[in-house]
Amino acid sequence: MATIRLSSMLxxxxxxxxxxxxxxxxxxxxxxxxxxxLMFGPVLWLVxxxxxxxxxxxxxxxxxxxFAQVEVTVSGQPQKLPLFRAKLPDGTVRELAQVRRIGLxxxxxxxxxxxQQFRVAIDKRExxxxxxxxxxxxxxxxxxxxxxxxxxxxxxVTVIATLITLLINSMAAYGLAVYQFPGKQAATxxxxxxxxxxxTIILVPVYLVVTELGLxxxxxxxxxxxxxxxxxxxxxxxYMLTLPKDLIEAAxxxxxxxxxxxxxxxxxxxxxxxxxxxxxxxxxxxxxFLWPLAVLTKTEVYTLQIALNAFQGELQxxxxxxxxxxxxxxxxxxxxxxxxxxxxxxxxxxxxxx
Numbered sequence: 497m498a499t500i501r502l503s504s505m506l507x508x509x510x511x512x513x514x515x516x517x518x519x520x521x522x523x524x525x526x527x528x529x530x531x532x533x534l535m536f537g538p539v540l541w542l543v544x545x546x547x548x549x550x551x552x553x554x555x556x557x558x559x560x561x562x563f564a565q566v567e568v569t570v571s572g573q574p575q576k577l578p579l580f581r582a583k584l585p586d587g588t589v590r591e592l593a594q595v596r597r598i599g600l601x602x603x604x605x606x607x608x609x610x611x612q613q614f615r616v617a618i619d620k621r622e623x624x625x626x627x628x629x630x631x632x633x634x635x636x637x638x639x640x641x642x643x644x645x646x647x648x649x650x651x652x653v654t655v656i657a658t659l660i661t662l663l664i665n666s667m668a669a670y671g672l673a674v675y676q677f678p679g680k681q682a683a684t685x686x687x688x689x690x691x692x693x694x695x696t697i698i699l700v701p702v703y704l705v706v707t708e709l710g711l712x713x714x715x716x717x718x719x720x721x722x723x724x725x726x727x728x729x730x731x732x733x734x735y736m737l738t739l740p741k742d743l744i745e746a747a748x749x750x751x752x753x754x755x756x757x758x759x760x761x762x763x764x765x766x767x768x769x770x771x772x773x774x775x776x777x778x779x780x781x782x783x784x785f786l787w788p789l790a791v792l793t794k795t796e797v798y799t800l801q802i803a804l805n806a807f808q809g810e811l812q813x814x815x816x817x818x819x820x821x822x823x824x825x826x827x828x829x830x831x832x833x834x835x836x837x838x839x840x841x842x843x844x845x846x847x848x849x850x
Contacts (some may be wrong), residue, residue: 539826546819547629553815564628568593568607580604582621584614591624592616633820643821645796646803649715650782651828653799657719658777662770664724669732670758674744684733690726695786703790717791718784718799725780728773735769736762771836778832782825800825 545553547562567576570593577593582604584590592604592614602621606612637643672684702721711717739762747757763770785801792798798806804825807818 542819542826543823546633546816546823547631548633548816548819549630550814550816552630553819561627562629563625564630565623565625570595570605570607571610573610577605577607579607579624580616580621581624582614582616584616584620592621630816633816634824637817637821641803641806641817642795643800643803643824646798646800647824649797650800650825653715653718653788654778654781654828657722657781658774660719660723661725661728661777662774665728665773666732666763666766666770667758668724668729669736670762672729673733673736673739674762687726687729691730699787699790706791712791713794713797714791715797718781718788721787722780722784725777727776731773732766732769735766739765775833775836779829782829 541560544560544562549562549564552559552563566579568579570577573593573595577595579591579593580602582590582592590606593607595603595605595613597603597618600618602616602618604614604616604621606614668687672680672687706712706717706721711720743761744757747761752760783801784799785805788799788802789805792802800821804818804821807814807821
């Protein structure tokens with residue numbers, strides 16, 4: 497069904513079906529194609545690069561597909577030898593296996609007849625390569641570096657923090673949008689004003705508070721400080737202002753409590769805005785690096801973002817592991833967006849009334 501809709505949309509033309517393309521149609525297609533390349537090109541490059549070996553990542557010029565050098569078994573050799581396409585002095589080109597390399601000369605043999613040995617200059621040969629997926633980039637970190645534990649920590653922090661954020665922010669937004677009390681405008685301006693305060697400004701005071709509470713090296717030290725976000729309060733408040741006041745007054749006349757009005761009436765009607773805030777919260781918490789780095793020092797409580805930093809050393813960076821685990825960290829966020837994006841496209845500008 498989606499394919500049919502997409503094909504029908506692409507088949508629509510300015511001058512109607514069956515007529516030549518207008519220049520605006522061509523410009524629109526080029527613009528959309530460029531947008532697709534710019535958005536999904538880096539992601540495709542990341543995924544393909546995550547299946548490359550460490551040596552393949554350092555090649556220049558780089559290749560899009562993950563290639564690996566072919567290795568062959570040669571009689572009389574204890575291990576497989578790399579295969580090259582070598583140009584011999586008589587001008588012929590043969591596929592030879594390299595036994596050893598001494599300086600600028602490589603000693604090579606014919607895999608079919610190991611008794612034939614050749615001495616070939618290294619600039620007269622090129623490796624024989626084929627497309628190969630280095631799946632060990634994914635399996636080895638999961639086995640050797642306890643990445644499943646780090647994944648659990650990140651999922652726990654993201655889920656619990658998002659639930660707390662939705663609850664606290666929606667309650668604050670409900671009070672600022674529905675109730676009338678002295679100082680309401682000042683409180684709203686104070687919430688909006690905190691948006692202009694950088695996180696690094698409050699990093700030290702918040703760290704001192706967390707230390708006094710004894711929460712360092714605990715996942716709750718990552719969850720609780722950011723439970724209430726001014727962005728979430730402002731977003732939900734603006735949406736709740738569009739809800740009809742008559743609906744809330746009718747509920748009060750039916751003797752519904754304020755909690756029942758909040759939980760059974762306002763929250764269901766605010767579901768599209770809650771979905772947007774949930775996506776933002778998941779992205780914030782999942783990608784958070786600076787604050788967890790400050791309060792988490794034990795390996796067993798590391799989140800994924802801090803664990804990825806372990807692959808970056810002072811002298812060497814394990815790019816093949818880093819890229820593979822980066823792809824793993826992208827999968828949950830992409831799945832969340834796929835399942836919640838329909839709430840973004842429907843109902844944001846509606847009033848909540850059917």
